Amino acid sequence: MSGVDKPTDPAALRAEIATTRAELGHTIEALAAKTDVKARAQDAAGQVTGAAREKLGAVRNQAADLTGAVADKASSAAATVRHAVRDADLPAMVRRPVPLAALVLGTVAVGLAIYLLRRRRS
Template sequence: MSEKNGAAPEKPDVEALRAEIKQTRTELGETVQALAAKADVKARAKEQVEHAKDRVRAQAAEATGRVREAALQAGGRVRSAADSAASSSDTEVDVAGRRMPVALLVAGAAAIVGIILLVRGSRR
């Protein structure tokens, strides 16, 4: 009997109870899955490693593109310098007492500039 009015308490509907139990089971299952995922340190560590690998790959690709672009620009500048040097009337230069073709000197300078750019780009 009810404490207030003396009437018998209503019996809950069987279908409503079953629906409530089903909802509680669903929520409990989701909670257990969330706790299991949080407790799985190995899987979480692997996931973080994969994210780090992806970031490093993207940064490496970006750096490679920048180095290639810089090398292409340097190569263009060296070619234009070599063309202008080759078109000049004086095609040999006195270096350390030896006569050397200007084109050879320009090619050597271009090689040195290219190597410096590649080494500098790989350090970044």
């Protein structure tokens, strides 16, 4: 401020002083914020955390999409294999492995029962 534009009216002087005080207050607040290392670090950490959460959400969505696509392809491949096995000229036990597995499991269970009974008697 130069000497030429100084107001001479007391009300104008008070208004200019109030404006200068307000500007000075804003400047001091800005300087204090810059020197508050803890607050700046917390602010930066909050920004990084927010960015990481956004990235995590995007990755989760992408993984969910890929999982759905893989599941669709797997079920399609399984259906193709089922049709190929059903249409192939194979024995019934091979075409339907569930009865074969049940037969094997039953045989193992009977064998285990006999083993345990003999062990208990001796």
